[in-house]
Amino acid sequence: MPKYSFMLNGKKVDVDAPSDLSVLWALRDKLGVTGPKYGCGINVCKACTSHLDGQEFNPCVTNVEDVAGRKVTTIEGLADGDVLHPVQQAWLEQDVAQCGFCQPGQIMAAVALLKRTKNPTDADIDAIENVCRCGTYFRVRTAIKSAAAKMAASPATTKVVSGSAVPVTTAGASLPTTGATATAAVTGAVALGAAAVVKAMGEQGSAEPA
Ligand code: FES
Numbered sequence: 001m002p003k004y005s006f007m008l009n010g011k012k013v014d015v016d017a018p019s020d021l022s023v024l025w026a027l028r029d030k031l032g033v034t035g036p037k038y039g040c041g042i043n044v045c046k047a048c049t050s051h052l053d054g055q056e057f058n059p060c061v062t063n064v065e066d067v068a069g070r071k072v073t074t075i076e077g078l079a080d081g082d083v084l085h086p087v088q089q090a091w092l093e094q095d096v097a098q099c100g101f102c103q104p105g106q107i108m109a110a111v112a113l114l115k116r117t118k119n120p121t122d123a124d125i126d127a128i129e130n131v132c133r134c135g136t137y138f139r140v141r142t143a144i145k146s147a148a149a150k151m152a153a154s155p156a157t158t159k160v161v162s163g164s165a166v167p168v169t170t171a172g173a174s175l176p177t178t179g180a181t182a183t184a185a186v187t188g189a190v191a192l193g194a195a196a197v198v199k200a201m202g203e204q205g206s207a208e209p210a
């Protein structure tokens with residue numbers, strides 16, 4: 001079976017897989033990275049949204065051979081150690097997550113939007129196609145605007161995450177030590193293992209939708 005190598009959240013990984021295995025299953029089943037969620041598998045729900053070379057992409061419809069030698073970032077790679085990305089911090093402050101299932105994709109889509117547009121309009125935000133069955137759209141919008149305002153107002157360093165420039169505030173965006181459920185809902189390996197998600201999806205973050 002061919003072996004494919006790529007950078008995942010800043011570290012080189014090797015995957016033995018058929019060339020047409022989707023990146024989503026390579027991540028979830030072969031690499032144990034379960035932040036990107038499976039909802040539809042046909043590029044509609046956007047629950048799997050992650051970044052490829054700094055641009056948002058949907059790993060459910062991207063073959064693993066197509067990311068060889070490239071840089072993949074999932075929600076697990078967004079925080080800078082214990083320092084949350086401003087979008088993650090805004091998600092916590094606005095208490096966006098409900099069941100949590102769509103939230104990794106929502107956050108990665110929001111980060112991609114803010115890289116394209118520093119001050120997104122309602123129309124820009126509404127153009128995000130990520131589906132939320134819990135209907136968190138209003139709070140998603142509020143959190144994106146809050147993150148945009150903070151990113152504009154605060155000095156930011158630039159952290160290179162899998163080849164993409166991701167601004168990270170230098171202060172005030174540290175990972176809370178309490179409120180573990182809410183924290184987990186927005187922080188990937190830090191851990192989109194959200195308690196609610198894990199409860200809903202099974203201990204291993206089952207690929208099947210609830
Ligand atoms: S699972 Fe990838 S878009 Fe739905």
Ligand code: FES
Nearest residue numbers: 099102132133134
């Ligand atoms: S929070 Fe979006 S599907 Fe539940």
